Amino acid sequence: MIPSLEWIDNKVKMIDQTLLPHKLEFIEFTDYKGVAKSIKVMNIRGAPAIGVAAAMGMALASIEFKGLSKDEFLNALNEAGEYIKSQRPTAVNLFWAVDRILKRIEGVDENPDILSSIIVEEAKNMWQEDIDTNKSIGKHGAEMLNDGDTVLTHCNAGSLATVRYGTALAPVRVAVEQGKKISVIADETRPRLQGARITAFELQYDKIPVKVISDGSAGLIMRLGKIQKVIVGADRITSDGVFNKIGTYMVALAARDNDIPFYVAAPVSTLSMSETFKDVEIEQRDSKEVSIVLGQVQIVPNGVECLNFAFDFTPFELVSGVITEDGVFPPKALVEKYKPDKRC
Numbered sequence: 001m002i003p004s005l006e007w008i009d010n011k012v013k014m015i016d017q018t019l020l021p022h023k024l025e026f027i028e029f030t031d032y033k034g035v036a037k038s039i040k041v042m043n044i045r046g047a048p049a050i051g052v053a054a055a056m057g058m059a060l061a062s063i064e065f066k067g068l069s070k071d072e073f074l075n076a077l078n079e080a081g082e083y084i085k086s087q088r089p090t091a092v093n094l095f096w097a098v099d100r101i102l103k104r105i106e107g108v109d110e111n112p113d114i115l116s117s118i119i120v121e122e123a124k125n126m127w128q129e130d131i132d133t134n135k136s137i138g139k140h141g142a143e144m145l146n147d148g149d150t151v152l153t154h155c156n157a158g159s160l161a162t163v164r165y166g167t168a169l170a171p172v173r174v175a176v177e178q179g180k181k182i183s184v185i186a187d188e189t190r191p192r193l194q195g196a197r198i199t200a201f202e203l204q205y206d207k208i209p210v211k212v213i214s215d216g217s218a219g220l221i222m223r224l225g226k227i228q229k230v231i232v233g234a235d236r237i238t239s240d241g242v243f244n245k246i247g248t249y250m251v252a253l254a255a256r257d258n259d260i261p262f263y264v265a266a267p268v269s270t271l272s273m274s275e276t277f278k279d280v281e282i283e284q285r286d287s288k289e290v291s292i293v294l295g296q297v298q299i300v301p302n303g304v305e306c307l308n309f310a311f312d313f314t315p316f317e318l319v320s321g322v323i324t325e326d327g328v329f330p331p332k333a334l335v336e337k338y339k340p341d342k343r344c
Helices: 032-040 047-065 070-085 092-104 112-142 170-177 194-205 215-223 248-257 331-338
Strands: 005-008 011-015 026-029 150-153 183-187 210-213 229-232 236-238 241-245 262-265 311-315 321-324 327-329
Touching: 005 047, 005 112, 011 047, 026 032, 032 047, 032 070, 047 070, 047 092, 047 112, 070 092, 070 112, 092 112, 112 170, 112 262, 112 321, 112 327, 150 215, 183 194, 183 215, 194 210, 210 215, 215 248, 229 241, 229 248, 241 248, 248 262, 248 311, 321 331, 327 331
Parallel strands: 150 183, 150 229, 183 210, 229 262, 262 321
Antiparallel strands: 005 011, 011 026, 236 241, 241 311, 321 327
């Protein structure tokens, strides 16, 4: 699959994922506010991809501000960082990426022009690191898959949710590369239908067998014995569970009831071990995403209220293992390995 975004000639070029699967088109940005808006309206989505986009947005900001004095440059860059962070509240990679960019130039005694060059290079490094990380996730996760397995996934945590390769779909890709016959069943993932539109698109693009089901079908499909593993991504992993696309919790409950392993695949940058469920704001999006399918067909009577939480929380007792670039960890081992005092 082609990269979801790239840095080319001091521009950020990304696939407009709101147009998939009907059109594969690219949009370009030369200013950080444009990148920030693309995160807000979900031209780009998926925690790792959002993180890299945020870093590239900071790089564009640094280019815009490099004609200022150093103090003005730093103040403007911090303001740009806060603006980018404000676009979506739940995906921790967004905050991680902005903070990493700012930390990279902390205490560096250079003029804004040099600082901007350092930031641009750091954003490029983060782009490559994401690809390398996803390949490692895939290698570790593929060990959990047997020849002939069918994997259920929810939302899109594939190549288009990252720079390339994916998190939840990375084990599938590696297993296929190893010669295993693996197929995927993708939940449609209401209300924005990322599974139907995006997961199905990229797997078909890469010639990996995929079928799409309605969200309400997942439990039955498991009970019928058609699923051997569940692998999902994550937007934030706290010390007590996983925040992922709305509907994940119900999939995890069904997996437990049917004795099906439920794995979460995510980079270490998605971990937030100093937090618990009560510390995290769950994003609520425009109710029209529920009442009007893809902004085109209204399916709810006028005057009926819709709730539109973008994410839910799956407690660790429902998780068989978390796949990171460092390996596959049961939840207790994950918390112990990555607790804050060990990550400093």
